[in-house]
Amino acid sequence: MTAITLPPGPTAPQFVQALQALAAPRRGMHRLRDRYGDAFTVNVPPYGRALVISDPAEVRQLFLAGSDAADKPDRNLGHVLGPGSLFALMGEEHRRQRKLLVPPFHGRRLTAYEKTVEEETVRELASWPQGRGFATLPSMTRITLNVILRAVFGAEGAEFSELRELLPRMIKLGSWLTLLPGPRAELGRLSPWGRFRGMRREYDAIVARLIAKAERDDALDEHDDILALMLRSRYDDGTGMSRGDIADQLLTLLAAGHETTATTLAWAVERLRRHPAVLRALADEVDAGGSALREATILEVERTRPVIDLVARQVRADGLRVGRWTVPQGYVVAVSIALLHDDESVFPDARTFDPARFLDARPDLYQWIPFGGGIRRCLGAAFANLEMNVVLRTMLRDVVLLPAVEPDERWHSRGVANAPARGGRAVVRRRADAAPTPTVATTTAARS
Template structure:
């Protein structure tokens, strides 16, 4: 028999460890690393018994392993996105769906979306007040929601308006429920799950109407939206995607391509205002038509302020050998994104916000992992980076962010994503107007 070998870890009851993880999420990870090393075993309500790793070689091994040995964790976003979501699928069915969904997010297709991103950004920036401090996260959320709706559905008339009203409520509630047990009984409006399922039924009805319209559209092959591409796509055996598969995958794109991108953009505002030298360089670059430093700044925001805590796998085989550890079936193996991005051996002066570390080089995708890794790396990573690049380019071109000497904003959990506690507060002016002082009274930040 194979001997199980697990790293050390806390021995407190599961409930106590769960409270600790919620109360001091990022500090807690660092404290446990300092106490136990770069790998430790925990027992928490969401994942149960899990090995948390941050050794680069072991992380690479997890990302490269076959799904036969370790695949998606049992508790993930698939529980709220639907059984046809990429988050829920495993093995060959996951690979089959993923192959079908790759084309809209790569190559020349990305160029189609750039105009949409700029149009939505310009529209939203026109509403930003000049002078007073305000939270940018709500604005970034509206921008990214409208972008992904247009990219997915094109011009959808009344259905577009219905989804724009429904999805923020649905995604907000779903992101909180994703880590909670699914009840066996639907209590209707008396329970959060009941309210979510009611919203899901409303979403399915709207998408069902759009799918039916698309299948009747004689000009479907002239459309650039993702729904049209899905309706025209075929599996290897020639069959088409079912309506339920399309609904689940579209919800996956709408949810995954919306909240996390908006949160990263709010963090970008929060970071840049506290690093005026970098901000000044970015203004010079955007005026000159460049983009290298802006792209590097996005990478560095994602490194220093990752919006997701963990990515990982659940052991499917009798045991799974991960470097020094032999992990038994049923355990989760979780990669701590925070600890990876804090690793001094990979990112010298890791606590320093320094976009220049990525100038002239691309991040190693087994070390810089805001999108996860391996066969389950986020399908829309290139789309999200394009989106953030264009939003920041447009903002820097049209507005001046006023720097602040306030401490950085604390991390705040929104269920799935970790956002700046004050919403990425900004003070802005139109660049054609005389500059405001470098710090503004009333622009209060939270200490971190």
């Protein structure tokens, strides 16, 4: 291998860099780019020393690297989701599991979940107050959780209620534990890891009951929830998934698609209230039965307000060449999603919220990466976008979302996702009772 070549970066101790990253992750990345350019080295937990890149060509090269050259970091959500999680698996075993899980999230199968999303959205909208401000993030979180419990877990009755109470606490704690060093000893049930393990045992018992119910169901072949599809699926050698792997993958699908989707929906509310011309056009499109602008708007929200900071790979080969850099084995290479999405050479006038940029062009999946990229791109990306599409369509159909005059909401880290600091506040009126939407001194060219 040729000599190691890495760009410069901050030299402060790891704990100082960690505090700076936690205090202002997005603003901090932009400051580092302004000082060092589009690539720099950092030293932050959980990765340690890492190369951060945002050049589109280098991002593409990283994502196209084979799993033998660069794969998941040792430290990721797999640490808390279980050994059978896609986040934990590598190489051939990851490919094997992913192949089994792809069909439920693509093509005609997706349409089976549309009714579930609409039902949950209508139920939640009925609780929204009229004429006064409230945070939409809790509502969006309830919608996405209920959708996943029904569409993915196939849960109902007691199991539905138990999982709805347990899983938000479990995922919240697990997302923070991901950032901490792994446990070296059992510290008791009152320690963070002890609490998480207790929750995991409770979760496994509930899932075991769901599996047992499904296996006793003579009509299992007619069910379209993901659990039923997992139970029916078979690897190339004819074997099925183990019960432990099913439990790990169900938890993985929840962790990857619950809070992130809810947070993006809250950001959509925050963005649309500050761009009333887009908001009016979307309402008109819903009334006309269209969807093109709504789909483009979702893509633009995901570009301008990505809820995940970084996509990372760890070098597994003796060394890896990424554009100008030669990265040593064990080093993490992280892609800054925000820096890539704000790149003027990729997205002209990048700081402007402009859904029209995606009306006639689909995004390049090596440049627009809210779901990551390459062999580890989020399996449920199509499901998440379908869910957001139906939630926004139903919301715009049933209520008037009033424009905002207050400043943009700031970014707030919730461990897994970066959320609007005030929860995506909204003021709404029922469509049947609504007066014409007022105008405000805001334009679609407003800077974010």
